[in-house]
Amino acid sequence: MSNSFSNDDLQTELIKDFIIESVEGLDLYDQKILDFENEADLGTMNVIFRVIHTIKGTAGCLALPKIESVSHAGENLLSMIREGEITPNKSMITTLLSLSDALRESIQILEQTGREGDQDFSDLLAQLDAHQKGEALPTPEPEPEEQAYGLFEDEEETPAEQADEAWGLFGDEEEETTPQAETESKEPATAQLPANTGTSLAESSIRIGVTQLDKVMNIVGELVLARNQIVLNTTNFDEAALLKASQRLNIITTELQENVMKTRMQPIGNVWAKFPRVVRDVSNELGKEVRLIMDGQDTELDRTVIEAIKDPLTHIVRNSIDHGIESPEQRLASHKPAEGLLSLRAYHEGGQIIIEIMDDGAGINVERVKDKAVSRGLITSAHAANLTEKEAINLVFQPGFSTAEKVSNVSGRGVGMDVVRTNIEKSGGTVDLSSEAGQGTTVKIKIPLTLAIIPALTVTTSGDRYAIPQVSLLELVRLEGEAAHSGIEELYGSPIYRLRGKLLPIIFLNEQLRTEALADEADDEDKVVNIVVLQADGRQFGLVVDEINDTEEIVVKPLSKQLKGIPCFAGATIMGDGKVALILDVMGIAQHSRVVSENADRTISSQEETETVQREDTETLLLFSIGSDNRIAIPLNQAARLEEFEVDTVEHSGRHQVVQYRGEILPLIEIADYVPTSQPQADKTSREKLQVIVYSTHTGTYGLIVDQIQDIVEQAISARRESRCETLAGSIVLQGHVTDLLDAEAIIERYESGAIPQTV
């Protein structure tokens, strides 16, 4: 095969391999250097040495004199450290790290241009040299080098060494595959490496291009579909052999699919590997002491997701050190250890990956964040005063926000947390920030396992299926009967639906797509309106579709360039039956439908209002009525169930009304007897059915008879007044009306004590 290669081809191939190997090697180098700094271990130093040694050797073979000379100088220093002739100090470690930077830079240039660049490494060379001479060694320079090789060889032959010979591998192959390498090689040590060293590694893993994997993935996806069809069809046959074969096909396909999926997964540790270096650099620069703890490196993610979160994660880590962790003096002053703690944690939860970045720093100063946001004009000061702590903290995600008092090299360069959030949300994830003053800050990122496969809701409109990504989905509303006709109102020609008291702009999907509405074959009685409540860009709107089908995992495929210009579609997918369905771009639809854009301001403000309300002390209340206009509410969580009993089923025990309920005797309490009503209650005898709230307390279970269950409302208790009546806990304003809150405990107490109801 090598015959077909011209010399140039071979050289190009070799350089390509050299680049790949060197980049990996340098990552390992960084990691090990930091390990070595913490614990000066000879084994670690050997790994470090080998990386540089191999780069030097290969660079020599490939006639890359610059890389060779720099790595040579580094190797000299390393060998002296290894020999114990000099003791490494902090500045020496820094120089050794800049050596890897220099080599990376050269390799990058080599990758881009195919030749070595003309960078100037004289500073670095001088530094490396100075470190060697710094210890005033009597021996001339070349000498330790040779000694070093002697040692290297010896160690190479010990079996323990072979075990972690993970990287010298390429060096070996190089010597074997390049004839000219043999003659040019100046390193007898490399040439004499035992031939079997590390071969097991070469045999157990190979490199595969990502595109190749993607193709395999696609084909497997198609195989799954074909399998589904076969399995579906063969169940109708009686042929036992065929059934058996199709079952086997079924199992094998599933297994194949799982395994192919696995090939795309990478441990998150791959991204984290560079964080020790980042942490060290940043904390050095800022004069802080930071210890990094990583937990869950093995958590696996799809490589596309890994790519997407790499930069946001780095940014958060830098931020944590810059803004979060205090200087050693400050920390000591606040009775914390001088060394700050930064911990990264990754784990699976509910089909998602959670990544937490925690620091034990000063936490976020809420007041400062508010001041900053006001001074930057992001919010008004009146608004700021109303923000809850959590809302205020999350202001840092606003574009144009930076609390860094001075712009340091590390952060505060305008690329802020808003970019972090945008990037994470683009990958279908969310990011949340929480902080406790003096205790530290936690950033919690939730991301899906993979981008290629997302959960989606499928809907039908005008006979065609569409998929809506679940990320944008808030809830589904179904209007039946009367509501189907009157539920959607019009405001200046724009359809509006009242969703729990808030106006929700409505978009009809078939109008947006300009597809024919199907003839209303259902008679008016059965008419149903399905509203999919969606959120895009912080705004909510309702999308009316003909039918809501199901949620399923879909594989996202891009649209061809002929269709890219359509704003409504984010892509396409192949459904279980093999047909293509379009994926709706919720953001695109929102932006292009008049409804949302016109009402944007109002929608935003109402949205904010909702959020404020929810974060305050919101309660979900069950609203019911007694008499004609008494509005009374109890917290929903106190109501075990809502039941309806026929009047005939009510029996009497003593002077109490009871019903048999789930094998027990349920005492019934007429709420109307215990609360003052402004109007006489509807005639009790005329009732046919009793509306009962089943209420459980420690003394037992009771049925509270009310006249009418009205609604379930989620609202913060804003205005509250003490009640004039013992059986009421107070009065609140709910949906704009004064509503009494029932004190069910008090009623039950009175009932049990036999207190005579007021009206009897």
Add this chain to the structure above:
Amino acid sequence: MKQFCTFYLGDLMLGVDVLEVQEVILYQDMTQVPLAHDSIKGLINLRGQIVTAIDLRERLNLPPSTSEEEQKNIVIQSGEEAVSLLVDEIGDVIEPSEDDFEDPPETIPEAAKEMIEGVYKLDKRLLLVLNSERTINITSDTSSNWLQTAAS
């Protein structure tokens, strides 16, 4: 010498360079794409690859087919994507002589002219050579349509 994959739209014989053709398949179920360009008929699932189907009659300003028969797909490879041309009937792969080639006559309607590279004068009939790149160069920019909807 170029080889052409030939096909028919009614009586019209057309051809594309055989090297551009990925495969020829029978009629496939399609999913329509609302708001797309008129000549885009829908999306086809071709072994897991989603292929955009273009109605060649519509594209070349020809009247819709009157035949009962279902249209066939000529799948053209275009970079990473694949596009299918819907045609009435598939013909042979032929290798016409370069001498018989001529630029398209001026009388061809303007709309179709940019997509016709030239004509081979075969024994009994004419072969129109399609420029597949220009044929599939369709954009579905509907921003103007949105305004129309909004105004209506």
